[in-house]
Amino acid sequence: MKTQEMLQKLKELEQIQYAYQYAMGVTSFDGNTVAPKNSYKARGQAMSVLSGETYKKFINNEVKELLYGLQEKKKELDFVSNRKVEKYIEEYEKISKIPIKEFMEFTKLRNESNHSWEQAKTNDDFDSFAPYLTKIIEFNKRFANYRKPEKKAYDVLLDDFEKGMEMDDIDKFFEQLKKDVVPSIKEVVSKSAKIRDDFLNRKFPIDKQKELSYILTDLLNMNRDDYTIGESEHPFTMGLNNNDVRFTTHYYGNQIASSFYSTMHEAGHAIYGLNSDEKLNTTVLAGGASNGIHESQSRFYENLIGRSKEFIQYVFPTMKKLFPEQLGDVTALEFYLAVNKPKTSLIRIEADELTYSLHIMVRYEIERMMFEGDVNVKDLPAIWNKKYEEYLGIIPPNNTQGILQDVHWGFGMMGYFPSYALGSAYASQFLAKMKETIKFDSEVAKGDFTKINLWLKENIQTHGAIYTPKQLIMKTCGEEFNPAYYADYLNDKFKAL
Amino acid sequence: MKTQEMLQKLKELEQIQYAYQYAMGVTSFDGNTVAPKNSYKARGQAMSVLSGETYKKFINNEVKELLYGLQEKKKELDFVSNRKVEKYIEEYEKISKIPIKEFMEFTKLRNESNHSWEQAKTNDDFDSFAPYLTKIIEFNKRFANYRKPEKKAYDVLLDDFEKGMEMDDIDKFFEQLKKDVVPSIKEVVSKSAKIRDDFLNRKFPIDKQKELSYILTDLLNMNRDDYTIGESEHPFTMGLNNNDVRFTTHYYGNQIASSFYSTMHEAGHAIYGLNSDEKLNTTVLAGGASNGIHESQSRFYENLIGRSKEFIQYVFPTMKKLFPEQLGDVTALEFYLAVNKPKTSLIRIEADELTYSLHIMVRYEIERMMFEGDVNVKDLPAIWNKKYEEYLGIIPPNNTQGILQDVHWGFGMMGYFPSYALGSAYASQFLAKMKETIKFDSEVAKGDFTKINLWLKENIQTHGAIYTPKQLIMKTCGEEFNPAYYADYLNDKFKAL
Numbered sequence: 001m002k003t004q005e006m007l008q009k010l011k012e013l014e015q016i017q018y019a020y021q022y023a024m025g026v027t028s029f030d031g032n033t034v035a036p037k038n039s040y041k042a043r044g045q046a047m048s049v050l051s052g053e054t055y056k057k058f059i060n061n062e063v064k065e066l067l068y069g070l071q072e073k074k075k076e077l078d079f080v081s082n083r084k085v086e087k088y089i090e091e092y093e094k095i096s097k098i099p100i101k102e103f104m105e106f107t108k109l110r111n112e113s114n115h116s117w118e119q120a121k122t123n124d125d126f127d128s129f130a131p132y133l134t135k136i137i138e139f140n141k142r143f144a145n146y147r148k149p150e151k152k153a154y155d156v157l158l159d160d161f162e163k164g165m166e167m168d169d170i171d172k173f174f175e176q177l178k179k180d181v182v183p184s185i186k187e188v189v190s191k192s193a194k195i196r197d198d199f200l201n202r203k204f205p206i207d208k209q210k211e212l213s214y215i216l217t218d219l220l221n222m223n224r225d226d227y228t229i230g231e232s233e234h235p236f237t238m239g240l241n242n243n244d245v246r247f248t249t250h251y252y253g254n255q256i257a258s259s260f261y262s263t264m265h266e267a268g269h270a271i272y273g274l275n276s277d278e279k280l281n282t283t284v285l286a287g288g289a290s291n292g293i294h295e296s297q298s299r300f301y302e303n304l305i306g307r308s309k310e311f312i313q314y315v316f317p318t319m320k321k322l323f324p325e326q327l328g329d330v331t332a333l334e335f336y337l338a339v340n341k342p343k344t345s346l347i348r349i350e351a352d353e354l355t356y357s358l359h360i361m362v363r364y365e366i367e368r369m370m371f372e373g374d375v376n377v378k379d380l381p382a383i384w385n386k387k388y389e390e391y392l393g394i395i396p397p398n399n400t401q402g403i404l405q406d407v408h409w410g411f412g413m414m415g416y417f418p419s420y421a422l423g424s425a426y427a428s429q430f431l432a433k434m435k436e437t438i439k440f441d442s443e444v445a446k447g448d449f450t451k452i453n454l455w456l457k458e459n460i461q462t463h464g465a466i467y468t469p470k471q472l473i474m475k476t477c478g479e480e481f482n483p484a485y486y487a488d489y490l491n492d493k494f495k496a497l
Numbered sequence: 498m499k500t501q502e503m504l505q506k507l508k509e510l511e512q513i514q515y516a517y518q519y520a521m522g523v524t525s526f527d528g529n530t531v532a533p534k535n536s537y538k539a540r541g542q543a544m545s546v547l548s549g550e551t552y553k554k555f556i557n558n559e560v561k562e563l564l565y566g567l568q569e570k571k572k573e574l575d576f577v578s579n580r581k582v583e584k585y586i587e588e589y590e591k592i593s594k595i596p597i598k599e600f601m602e603f604t605k606l607r608n609e610s611n612h613s614w615e616q617a618k619t620n621d622d623f624d625s626f627a628p629y630l631t632k633i634i635e636f637n638k639r640f641a642n643y644r645k646p647e648k649k650a651y652d653v654l655l656d657d658f659e660k661g662m663e664m665d666d667i668d669k670f671f672e673q674l675k676k677d678v679v680p681s682i683k684e685v686v687s688k689s690a691k692i693r694d695d696f697l698n699r700k701f702p703i704d705k706q707k708e709l710s711y712i713l714t715d716l717l718n719m720n721r722d723d724y725t726i727g728e729s730e731h732p733f734t735m736g737l738n739n740n741d742v743r744f745t746t747h748y749y750g751n752q753i754a755s756s757f758y759s760t761m762h763e764a765g766h767a768i769y770g771l772n773s774d775e776k777l778n779t780t781v782l783a784g785g786a787s788n789g790i791h792e793s794q795s796r797f798y799e800n801l802i803g804r805s806k807e808f809i810q811y812v813f814p815t816m817k818k819l820f821p822e823q824l825g826d827v828t829a830l831e832f833y834l835a836v837n838k839p840k841t842s843l844i845r846i847e848a849d850e851l852t853y854s855l856h857i858m859v860r861y862e863i864e865r866m867m868f869e870g871d872v873n874v875k876d877l878p879a880i881w882n883k884k885y886e887e888y889l890g891i892i893p894p895n896n897t898q899g900i901l902q903d904v905h906w907g908f909g910m911m912g913y914f915p916s917y918a919l920g921s922a923y924a925s926q927f928l929a930k931m932k933e934t935i936k937f938d939s940e941v942a943k944g945d946f947t948k949i950n951l952w953l954k955e956n957i958q959t960h961g962a963i964y965t966p967k968q969l970i971m972k973t974c975g976e977e978f979n980p981a982y983y984a985d986y987l988n989d990k991f992k993a994l
Contacts (some may be wrong), residue, residue, distance in 0.1 A: 019546035021537065023520040026527050033524075034531060036738035037722035042519065042779055049516035053550075207704070225534035243535035282539055 001069070009066050010084065013058075020054045022240055029238045029246050033230040054440045067092055077255060080279065083466050087284050094160070097147045106139045110412040117410025119401050124380050124400040133378045133409060137370050139301045140414050149241050156373035157415025162292045163420060163469040167368065170418050173425065173483045174361050179488045180487035185355065186393060187492045195497070197338035202326045206251045210321055213249060217270045219315070220267055220301065220449050227270050235262040237298075239273025239288070246270075256326070257339050261302055269302030271295055271453070275461035280317050295423020297456065304431050305452070310445040312336040339355070341411050342494055346393045346401045354422070354494050355392060357486075360421035362387040363406070367414055369416050379443065425486035426473065430460070432485045433477045498566070500573050500959045506563050514922060515779045517551045519737055530727040556593050564589055576775065580963050591919045603636045607909040610678045614732045614907025621897040623878050630906060632876045634867050644881055651868035654912030659789045659919060660723070661965040664865065667915050670922065671858050673768035677984035680903065683690075685888060686839050690992070694835035694880050699823040703748045709819055710760045716812070717764055717798065717946050724767050732759040734795075736770025736785070738890050739778045743767075754836050758799055765798030766791055768950070772958035783895065784962045788913065790966050792920020793927060794953065800850050801928050801986075802949070803921070807942040816842040832889040841889045843898045850921070852889060854983075860903070864911055882927045904923050922983035923970065927957065929982045930974045961978070 001009075015146030024047065031043055036086035057063075063125070070077065070085045086141070095103070115134035144156035196285075213229055230248040237247040245436035248261045272294060276286040305311050316332035342352045342488045348359040366383060369375045375383070384403040389395045407418050434440060438451050459476045469497045473481050498506075521544065528540055554560075565698045567574065567582045574582070592600070610629035617626035632788040641653035652663045710726055712796075722740075729745040736742045744763035769791055785791045802808050813829035822834070840851045845856040862882060866872045872880070882899040886892045893899030905913050931937060935948050957975045970978050 015542070017548055018539075019543040019550070022543035023547060027523045028533075028584075030523050030527055034725050036719075036725045036741055036743070039737070041740050042738040043741070045512070045779070046516040049512055050520055053513075053516070058754070117884055177938035223535075228533045230531060240536070241539040243538050244540070246531070246533070254836055282542070286942060334790075344600055370974050 003070075006066060006070055006073070007077075007081060010070065010262075013063060013066070014084075014283050016057055017054070017284065020050060020057070024050055025238055025240050029230070033248060034230045037243070048112070050261050055095070059092070064096075064178040065299055070448070079383070079464070080122075080285065084284055087146040087465060092286075094147060098143050099146075102139075102142070102495050106412065109135055109139065113412065114407070114410045117166045117404065117407070121400050121404040123463040124398045125398045126267070126404060127378070129404065130377050131409065133380075134410060135412070137377070140412070141371065152372070154415060156447065157371075157416065159415075162290050162419045162469055163414050164470045165292070165418070165422070168370075168448070170364060170422075170483070173418075173422065173481075174357075174364065176483040176487055177357055177361065180484075181354070181490050182358065182391060184491065185344070188354065188497070189344055191495055193335045193340050195341045196334060197323065197341050197445075199327065199330050199334075200338055201254055201256050202256075202393060203362055204256045204323060204326055207388050208322050209251045209259050211317065212257065214264050215322075216315070217262070217267055217319060219447060221453060222267065222271065222274075227265070235266050235274065237266045237269035239270065241286065242274055242276055242495060243276065246475070256323070261297040261306060261339070264306035265298045265302035268298035271301070271456075272461050275457045280306055280462070280464040281462075284455075287464060287468055288463050289463065289467055289472050290459075290469045292426060293421035293424035293460065293472060295420055296426035297422045297460065300427040300430065300456065305444060305449075306446055307340055307353060308441075309333075309336050312339070314445060314447040337497060340493075340497060342393050342497075344390070344397050347405055351382070351423055355420040357424065358391045360417050361391060363417040364476055367417065370414070409479075422481075425483050426469070426481070428489040429473065429477055429482060430456070431489070433459075451468070500567075503563060503567055503570070504574075504578060507567065507578070510560060510563070510585075511581075511780050514551070514781065517547065517554070521547055521551070521963065521977055522735055522737050526727070528664065528742075529729045529733070530745060532955065552592070556589070561589065561593075561977060576965070577699065577782065581781055584962060588781075595640050596643075599636075601640070602637060603640070604638065606632055610909065611904070611907045614901065614904070618897050618901040620637050621895045621901070623896045624875070627874050630877075632955065632978075633906060633909050634874070634911070637909070638868065649869070651865060651912060654868075655915065656912075657789050658913050660917045661967045662789070662915070662919070664869075666978070667756050667861060670915075670919065670978075671854075671861065673980040673984055674854055674858065677981075678851070678987050679855065680854070680887060680994070681988065682839070682841070686834070686841050689839050689994055692834045692838045693831060694838050696824065696827050696831075697835055698751055699753075700751055701753045701820060701823055703750055704755070705819050706748045707754050709757065709816065712819075713757070713760050713812075713816060714764055717945060718950060719764065719768065719771075723771055726760070733764045734766035734770065735819060736767065736988050738783065739771055739773055739775065742770040751928050754822070758803060758836070760804035762795045762799035765795035768798070768953075769794040769958050772954045773961040774959045777961040777963070779963075782919050782963055784961060786957075786960065786964055786965045786969050788890040788916035789794055789919035789923060790850055790957065790969060792917055793923035794957065797924040797927065798923045802941060802946075804831050804837055804850060805938075805941055806830075806835075806940050809836070811944040813868070834994060837994060839994075841884070842949070843891060843893050844902055851987055854918040855888045857914050858888060861918075865916065867911070901986065917979075919966075922980050923966070923978070925983040926970065926974055926979060926988040927953070929984070930956075 021060075026045065027047060031039065034078075035043070067085055070081075071089060074082055076086075098106075109132070111466045113129075113136055116129050116132045120126060125261050140152045144151070144433055145152035148156045148425070152167070158165050158167065158170065183489060200206050210229075214224075217224075217227070217229070222250065227245045230246055231250060232248040235247070235249050235251060236244065239245045247263075249266060250260045251259045261451065273286055279441055280286045312335055313332045319335075320327045320330075342354040344355060348356070348363075351359050362384065364381060365387060369383070381399050381403045385395050390404070406417075408414070431440065434452070434455050439456055440452065443451055461471065463472060467475060470481065473479075513880070516860075523542065524540065528536065532540070564582060564586050567578075568586060568921060571579055571582075595603075610626075610633055613626050613629045617623060619791050632644070637654060638650045641650035641890075645653045649664070655662050655667065657666065713723075714724070714726070715721075724742045724744065727743055727745040728747060730747065732744070732746045734742065734744040744760075744767045746759045770784055777783045787905040808830055808973045810829045813824075814831055816832075817824045817827075837849065841852060842848055845853070845860075848856050858883065862884060863877060866880070867874075878900045882892050885899070889967060902913075905911070928937065931949070931952050935952055937949065940946070940948055957969065959968060967978065
């Protein structure tokens with residue numbers, strides 16, 4: 001086949017893949033937002049058929065020959081086409097090296113295990129979940145070994161979620177935090193205890209909170225014709241293409257910070273999802289470089305912008321107008337301090353900026369033990385609690401608020417957690433670079449996001465999945481990933497509180 | 498192949514078809530409700546690929562052999578399996594007898610023609626739309642001839658939307674209305690002119706109207722876990738399976754009757770969509786016998802229940818509590834009269850119960866001329882206006898409020914309109930039968946829908962598409978479709994106003 005024909009075939013493959021992904025993405029978004037509760041029954045049936053169809057459309061000899069054929073013609077292809085082929089081959093090898101029978105078994109196990117985790121969390125019963133967790137670890141080890149027998153299993157998993165990152169990188173990252181951030185946490189937390197934050201839990205009418213969400217996204221210059229804000233139990237973003245991104249938030253009648261900051265966070269993911277270069281739109285290279293880089297954008301908008309003094313000073317008068325009774329006696333500075341108050345807490349998703357990465361560190365070290373060490377699954381709750389005592393100074397009173405709190409392991413995902421912490425660290429490094437050319441603080445203080453958005457778009461978002469995280473950081477910052485920026489940012493911010 | 502194997506293959510075909518329909522149904526619902534405005538761009542691309550995939554999954558030799566093979570084994574199959582095979586063969590012949598090239602051309606024409614109609618309606622410019630309308634008629638004629646050359650083209654189209662109904666049936670139906678209803682309309686309308694209805698256009702807060710929607714569906718005993726109420730420009734229902742139906746309404750801040758009655762109407766469609774027998778759920782026989790029978794259920798809830806004196810008397814105290822300022826000075830009887838006030842109007846979708854069918858009659862007679870007569874498309878606006886003058890006593894001042902008002906023709910749908918009027922007539926006949934065993938008025942007056950729902954479920958809804966409309970009416974009512982019930986219902990109700 002001629003190269004042009006092959007490229008045409010690649011385009012057809014992309015269009016087919018995109019169509020299925022779009023339909024399954026919308027169906028999943030719908031299922032998590034507006035679909036009636038009992039819809040899960042027949043949706044499962046439909047989704048499982050469509051997954052099978054998608055599998056068959058991709059894992060077959062025709063596609064295989066096309067992809068490896070194009071790989072051989074590397075020199076004739078442009079940069080973007082080569083990256084598409086590489087990305088598809090990665091996907092192809094990831095799926096096709098696992099025997100289909102075991103892949104189906106794992107899918108089944110994940111569903112059962114997820115259900116078992118839900119029960120176990122509700123009943124504070126780790127032992128009932130332990131056999132599933134054991135099997136999940138075994139499957140992950142086995143699959144990693146099928147796929148890349150030359151690599152350590154946990155490195156294979158880390159690479160799935162954060163391409164190019166291995167244990168060595170993550171270790172260095174956490175070592176830096178242990179050295180530069182952990183030592184001061186106790187003091188910062190105890191000094192902050194007197195910060196007033198009671199007003200965050202007053203009654204905030206939900207319709208006004210909804211208005212606030214759109215005030216925030218308007219302020220960030222998002223085009224209302226390109227996104228929609230839904231509601232769901234856990235906030236998430238579904239990026240479908242450059243004109244179609246949906247994110248959700250959760251409104252609580254007695255909290256203001258929760259939906260405020262999940263809107264800012266998800267808006268960051270959404271902006272990323274809308275900003276791929278047009279030639280990458282709806283292709284395999286759209287939608288972001290990695291979990292960690294995605295998280296860098298959400299954390300950028302949530303924390304570096306949203307929890308900055310300048311932003312709160314800019315937006316607080318509007319909030320007071322929306323909530324005159326609730327915030328009438330509060331100053332912008334008090335609000336700033338309240339939403340930044342560091343606390344040593346048990347629950348990751350409620351953690352403040354300062355302590356967040358320590359929650360991740362606990363999970364990373366335990367995952368590392370699962371794959372590298374010789375640990376017995378039954379001992380994990382005790383290990384978890386000991387690490388919380390060591391890093392955060394508190395001991396979970398039960399496993400529901402301890403090792404059972406997160407959905408990931410029950411759902412079969414291991415190696416995912418580090419990307420959360422990496423995202424925050426990447427964001428700090430990007431900010432430092434941005435500040436070389438943009439007066440970040442004063443732009444935020446003016447409520448003008450034109451330059452900031454453009455910088456993030458041109459340096460990060462427009463590239464989609466063209467570069468690996470490491471390549472992208474090097475290209476954007478002119479140096480390797482360096483966690484010192486993050487440590488400095490945290491120290492500067494929290495010591496000054 | 499053995500019969501059991503073939504039935505297994507049929508089941509697989511059903512599951513595949515269902516999965517694609519589910520995903521495309523959800524995507525379409527999403528597109529009409531929560532999707533961002535600009536999502537249409539890439540949704541079109543994805544939907545077109547998926548339509549092609551669905552086509553290929555169905556129109557192929559394997560499916561053909563399976564279906565016709567099963568047809569030959571008719572005697573070995575149970576009743577439901579035979580009906581499935583018949584239904585699939587109908588679909589198969591409908592699609593496969595049209596050359597794929599022309600089918601694609603027609604799809605393209607429909608999109609362009611729909612766009613042209615929108616422009617023409619906006620600009621009151623029938624002439625710019627006329628060439629498209631001409632082509633739409635030609636395509637419909639040609640396709641009908643490919644499919645069933647032995648039948649008249651318009652009968653083929655009528656049969657698509659209302660199986661078993663031909664011009665003879667529809668003619669008889671409208672003759673009865675002309676004889677029994679039309680003569681008294683002028684008098685009824687003029688007598689009703691003094692009915693007060695100004696309060697329907699007061700300011701009704703939308704959040705309260707939303708509450709009212711759920712009060713109504715709760716009252717009808719609908720299970721909130723099985724349906725969801727969305728919002729869209731034009732209300733519609735998307736029935737996906739026995740646990741997943743979505744309907745929409747449109748809330749206007751200065752109207753109460755619009756969302757009230759579209760909720761009642763769509764709830765009727767939704768209840769039908771949730772009530773197929775379990776063994777028909779997610780199969781080709783789920784979801785309703787025909788457009789007309791579906792409309793009989795929506796009109797039943799909207800009009801026979803919702804616009805009855807008993808229902809309004811039951812629900813009005815609740816409405817007064819919701820809208821104390823707006824309805825404080827209104828009695829239930831006044832509300833009843835206002836929402837039933839007959840008016841000769843120009844717009845079909847705003848018509849009252851009495852005059853609604855006359856709007857349909859105009860469209861039916863014109864469609865009949867398009868296919869049976871020798872009419873010139875350019876003359877249609879004048880013909881339209883003349884018929885409005887004759888049946889309704891008013892002349893449209895322009896084509897926007899005349900022949901250009903409906904979406905159907907521009908979108909290529911001809912033969913669809915009669916099912917709207919038939920639905921109302923079927924509903925009256927079902928009501929007469931129901932009243933033989935159920936004290937309808939007093940059940941409604943008590944706000945108890947247990948018996949009424951059960952009757953409709955057992956006699957109509959549970960059967961899905963097992964019977965044709967004619968068969969279902971015969972089975973349920975013990976006689977043929979008889980429009981006299983409808984004429985009597987209208988005369989009794991409106992003469993007593």
